[in-house]
Amino acid sequence: MPDPFTSRVIAIIKRIPPGNVLTYGLIAKFAGNPRGARQVSRILHSMSSTEGLPWHRVINAEGRIVLASDLEKDEQAALLREEGIVVSPDHRVDLDRYLWKSVNIDY
DNA sequence: TTAGTGACAGGCA
């Protein structure tokens, strides 16, 4: 079994509704570790199997898509656009508009 | 064991 933090991160990401996004730092905070942003990114990177995980709805605090390759960035941007999210050519989204605000999860 | 690294964040010039 993975540690509690990891399971919570997975649970939260699974509940992000289509058309909305969350940031690494926010997810970490909701999962109980305000300083775990980098862990969230690492979890997604390793669990790239993405078993039904909407990983593409996770972006950084600036509303930017930051991945290793430009190819991956375009891929994620395409997935987001399919959900109606406007992604600028330089891979940025409007957080004020698409950030998932009604995060309410009980453990 | 120490040093470097990264799908991050926040402050500052």
Add this chain to the structure above:
DNA sequence: CTGCCTGCCACTA
């Protein structure tokens, strides 16, 4: 706006 620095924490050489 961009770039640099610091704090963070797990992983790797």
